[in-house]
Amino acid sequence: MRPILxxxxxxxxxxxxxxxxxxxxxxxxxxGAGLAxxxxxxxxxxxxxxxxGPGNNxxxxxxxxxxxxxxxIEVRVAALxxxxxxxxxxxxxxxxxxxxxxxDETAEAPMLIDALFGTGLKRGLEEAASERFLRLSSRSKIxxxxxxxxxxxxxxxxxxxxxxEFDMTVTFGALKPSHRLYPAMHRCGRVVLAxxxxxxxxxxxxxxxxxxxxxxxxxHKYDRGLVHALAGKMPGAIALSAIAAAxxxxxxxxxxxxxxxxxxxxxIVQLDTAEVNDERIGCLLVGPGLGDAPQVxxxxxTSRSPKVIDADGITHLGDPERLRGQDAIIxxxxxxxxxxxxxxxxxxxxxxxxxxxxxxxxxxxxxPDTIVAAPDGRVGFAPPAPPWLASAGTGDVLAGIxxxxxxxxxxxxxxxxxxxxxxxxxxxxxxxxxxxxxxxxAVQQALAL
Ligand SMILES: NC(=O)C1=CN([C@@H]2O[C@H](COP(=O)(O)OP(=O)(O)OC[C@H]3O[C@@H](n4cnc5c(N)ncnc54)[C@H](OP(=O)(O)O)[C@@H]3O)[C@@H](O)[C@H]2O)[C@H](O)CC1
Ligand SMILES: [K+]
Numbered sequence: 447m448r449p450i451l452x453x454x455x456x457x458x459x460x461x462x463x464x465x466x467x468x469x470x471x472x473x474x475x476x477x478g479a480g481l482a483x484x485x486x487x488x489x490x491x492x493x494x495x496x497x498x499g500p501g502n503n504x505x506x507x508x509x510x511x512x513x514x515x516x517x518x519i520e521v522r523v524a525a526l527x528x529x530x531x532x533x534x535x536x537x538x539x540x541x542x543x544x545x546x547x548x549x550d551e552t553a554e555a556p557m558l559i560d561a562l563f564g565t566g567l568k569r570g571l572e573e574a575a576s577e578r579f580l581r582l583s584s585r586s587k588i589x590x591x592x593x594x595x596x597x598x599x600x601x602x603x604x605x606x607x608x609x610x611e612f613d614m615t616v617t618f619g620a621l622k623p624s625h626r627l628y629p630a631m632h633r634c635g636r637v638v639l640a641x642x643x644x645x646x647x648x649x650x651x652x653x654x655x656x657x658x659x660x661x662x663x664x665x666h667k668y669d670r671g672l673v674h675a676l677a678g679k680m681p682g683a684i685a686l687s688a689i690a691a692a693x694x695x696x697x698x699x700x701x702x703x704x705x706x707x708x709x710x711x712x713x714i715v716q717l718d719t720a721e722v723n724d725e726r727i728g729c730l731l732v733g734p735g736l737g738d739a740p741q742v743x744x745x746x747x748t749s750r751s752p753k754v755i756d757a758d759g760i761t762h763l764g765d766p767e768r769l770r771g772q773d774a775i776i777x778x779x780x781x782x783x784x785x786x787x788x789x790x791x792x793x794x795x796x797x798x799x800x801x802x803x804x805x806x807x808x809x810x811x812x813x814p815d816t817i818v819a820a821p822d823g824r825v826g827f828a829p830p831a832p833p834w835l836a837s838a839g840t841g842d843v844l845a846g847i848x849x850x851x852x853x854x855x856x857x858x859x860x861x862x863x864x865x866x867x868x869x870x871x872x873x874x875x876x877x878x879x880x881x882x883x884x885x886x887x888a889v890q891q892a893l894a895l
Pocket of ligand 1: 456457459460473474475477499500501502503504505506530531562563564565566567568569570571572592593594618619642644
């Protein structure tokens with residue numbers, strides 16, 4: 447799993463490396479060399495224009511320019527301003543070529559490397575600089591960002607000025623929150639992580655392929671996890687969740703429903719009773735299609751089993767403190783999150799963490815940039831998911847997959863992360879014209895790959 451550090455945490459990690467007798471220039475040399483290596487592998491020997499800013503991001507740009515030129519690549523460098531830091535001055539002094547001043551006359555090149563600003567960006571780019579940056583990037587065939595696309599705030603995903611779409615972003619030591627937060631994440635292209643020898647042991651990471659517990663050859667259906675779903679007024683939604691839970695490998699899926707649900711596979715058992723204190727339940731699932739039936743949520747909260755609470759279940763909670771001691775995972779989108787927790791300041795991960803602490807629940811905060819937050823401070827950031835996931839019923843499928851992961855024995859945070867990853871992978875497999883029913887079936891393939 448790739449670590450994620452905020453700008454401040456990155457500066458501290460850099461300082462620890464410096465205290466352990468690595469110089470900033472050494473770190474910059476590794477960063478620029480890593481950038482050049484990634485550029486060369488990704489795009490091959492294409493003429494390059496490197497735009498360098500005044501700080502250390504610009505310094506990385508000068509180093510990369512030198513390494514690319516040493517590989518025989520045609521490189522031009524245009525500077526927005528003179529280097530302001532000692533390390534950037536050093537990097538520029540090592541670049542033997544010419545440095546043009548970035549102006550309206552600067553000519554484009556087939557490849558653009560943006561080393562204007564990185565984690566030190568404090569405000570949007572000035573108008574003239576922004577126009578030149580956008581003009582040159584629109585005229586290049588391949589755009590590569592050094593550390594971050596210039597204009598993207600490091601920690602929040604916000605764009606402080608206009609940011610073009612990049613093909614690749616090469617970052618150093620750890621990813622930054624904006625590589626995985628909307629809207630900045632969708633400007634980064636592929637995010638490549640170069641090792642510069644700093645240690646990052648963070649609580650935040652990018653969600654990767656889950657490690658699922660191996661199946662016991664002698665295990666029975668309860669060992670593989672019993673998901674018990676509680677239906678409400680619109681049983682189609684809980685049917686999608688139940689199918690997804692079964693396809694995600696739960697050994698047994700049961701649905702308590704007051705009326706028979708059409709179209710459920712025969713393997714999913716329908717019950718007209720709701721014994722929620724059966725100790726064999728690995729995960730209780732409530733909320734999809736619940737509608738105006740808050741008593742079903744109240745019943746679920748009397749159970750000692752782990753639970754996933756989604757959709758109307760979240761709406762009926764009212765007070766997040768009801769979740770304390772419940773071993774719950776909740777899966778709100780931004781509207782549900784705001785209704786449950788009210789206004790919380792800060793970035794999306796800051797808000798999700800505050801919500802997790804208040805409720806003692808693991809929170810899957812959904813959106814174009816889904817994140818998972820745990821009360822102990824861990825945050826998982828989903829890799830980009832296909833845009834066609836935004837269709838009816840896909841949230842029900844996610845809740846079902848997470849319930850299956852929990853019932854299969856993963857702890858709450860890991861189960862939520864695994865569910866989010868499998869959901870995105872299943873959407874890629876199901877393809878752009880998928881409906882939620884296809885997504886539920888594709889979970890099976892996502893697990894097998
Ligand atoms: N952290 C590490 O381990 C390493 C990081 N590297 C690279 O360094 C950058 C971060 O470098 P830093 O110098 O801190 O910041 P930037 O290069 O992003 O920019 C800072 C300079 O830019 C000025 N500034 C900020 N915003 C603007 C703006 N909108 N317009 C004009 N100028 C701006 C700022 O000046 P101020 O006077 O405003 O403070 C600074 O001069 C990181 O992203 C990596 O790429 C190292 O190379 C290796 C180790
Ligand atoms: K940059």
